Amino acid sequence: MPKEEQKPLKPTSKARSILQEGDEIALAVRMIKLGARLQLLDKETSLSMGRLSRLYHEVMGRSPSKGMLPYSIDWFMTWHANLHATLFYSLYLTIRKQPGINKDIEAIIRAYEMYLEHEEVKVDEEPVLSFMRAWMLTRFFRSNALQLAPCTSCSISFITHKHALIKDYKCGICNPPIRIAASLDKEKTTDTESDSVYA
Amino acid sequence: MTNTINEDIRELNLSYLLVAQRILREDEVAGAARMGIDPDTAEILKKLTLAQVTALAHSHSVICSFRLNDAQLLTSLTKQPFRSSLQQARATLALTQQMIPQEATTSA
Numbered sequence: 001m002p003k004e005e006q007k008p009l010k011p012t013s014k015a016r017s018i019l020q021e022g023d024e025i026a027l028a029v030r031m032i033k034l035g036a037r038l039q040l041l042d043k044e045t046s047l048s049m050g051r052l053s054r055l056y057h058e059v060m061g062r063s064p065s066k067g068m069l070p071y072s073i074d075w076f077m078t079w080h081a082n083l084h085a086t087l088f089y090s091l092y093l094t095i096r097k098q099p100g101i102n103k104d105i106e107a108i109i110r111a112y113e114m115y116l117e118h119e120e121v122k123v124d125e126e127p128v129l130s131f132m133r134a135w136m137l138t139r140f141f142r143s144n145a146l147q148l149a150p151c152t153s154c155s156i157s158f159i160t161h162k163h164a165l166i167k168d169y170k171c172g173i174c175n176p177p178i179r180i181a182a183s184l185d186k187e188k189t190t191d192t193e194s195d196s197v198y199a
Numbered sequence: 200m201t202n203t204i205n206e207d208i209r210e211l212n213l214s215y216l217l218v219a220q221r222i223l224r225e226d227e228v229a230g231a232a233r234m235g236i237d238p239d240t241a242e243i244l245k246k247l248t249l250a251q252v253t254a255l256a257h258s259h260s261v262i263c264s265f266r267l268n269d270a271q272l273l274t275s276l277t278k279q280p281f282r283s284s285l286q287q288a289r290a291t292l293a294l295t296q297q298m299i300p301q302e303a304t305t306s307a
Contacts (some may be wrong), residue, residue: 087288090295094232101228110228118291119284148296154275156292173289174275184281 021047027105028052032059034112035131039069044105071136073145076159079172079180084129085137086158088115089148092138108135205259212256215263219244220252235266235298266294 024045031041032055041052056064076085092111101107112134121127129137137159140146148157149164151171158171176184202210223230223245231241247255255262267273272293276286 083288087292090292090299091232093299094295095228098228098231099238114229114232118288120288123284154289155269155271156275156289157296173281173285184285 025055028055029059030109031105031131032056034109036135037069037132038064038066040132040135069132069136071133073140073161075133076137076140076146077161079177080128081133082159082172084115084121084127085133086148087118087120088112088129088134089137089141089159090157091115092134104138108138208259208261209256212258212262213253216244216247216252216256220247232295232298235294266297 024047028036028041028045028047031044036044038049038052038056041047041056042049045052047055053064075081088111091114092107095101095111095114096104096107101110112131115121115129115134116127121129137146145162146159147162147164149160149166149169150157151174152168153170153174156171160166160169172180173184219234222234223241227241227245231238234241236244267276267290276289276293281289
């Protein structure tokens with residue numbers, strides 16, 4: 001595997017205003033807390049890698065993990081991932097258009113925070129969709145590798161490969177893999193079958 | 200003494216508008232997304248006075264609309280009793296996607 005080439009150094013902080021740098025640090029802190037790794041922080045801010053590393057250490061109490069990002073597009077097609085990724089991406093598309101949102105990364109952050117609020121996400125120890133994967137997902141869409149396709153059964157759209165045949169598409173919930181089907185069942189409760197408010 | 204239907208509707212309208220204002224004032228971005236209303240409308244709604252809200256609520260018609268107003272969608276969301284967290288996720292999907300323009304789904 002060829003080593004990563006030396007990147008050109010970023011402009012020094014003297015070229016930017018202190019206020020701008022403050023804003024960028026605040027943005028970086030928000031992203032670090034959500035799970036951003038150095039590659040993302042590097043792309044989304046103009047802070048130097050050294051500074052980002054130090055900031056990461058201050059926020060998380062440990063050094064950032066190194067190494068290449070292992071994320072592939074196929075991961076987003078597995079049942080669980082597809083549901084979570086679609087949930088995040090739908091929120092992202094809605095938020096992106098709003099007047100209060102002037103940077104794409106802001107939409108990603110807000111959408112990811114809203115994604116985290118859902119019970120389906122809170123149920124697991126770690127969210128199925130990490131912040132890094134969410135960010136990569138938006139990049140995959142931008143590079144035209146993915147699209148949203150409506151399920152012919154429930155009409156809700158889900159993430160699919162860009163040129164996948166969608167004529168008879170069924171989502172993972174309407175057409176679940178066998179190993180998943182059992183776990184979709186309603187939780188057993190002790191309530192009576194039909195509760196009427198006016199009983 | 201129980202309410203008449205008209206009184207129920209007025210209460211519903213008032214509750215809806217008051218909660219809507221609270222949602223929008225607390226977080227305008229997430230709020231407008233969760234309510235499914237345009238930013239311009241959200242801006243106006245947020246700033247209505249209590250008097251204006253009460254006047255709006257004072258109607259014999261229900262002021263808010265049912266967002267799952269699609270037979271296929273409503274059937275698919277209700278016919279199979281999935282676990283509640285999954286239902287919540289599907290409802291979010293259905294409702295947020297209503298606000299996404301068609302072109303956005305096939306291109307970045």
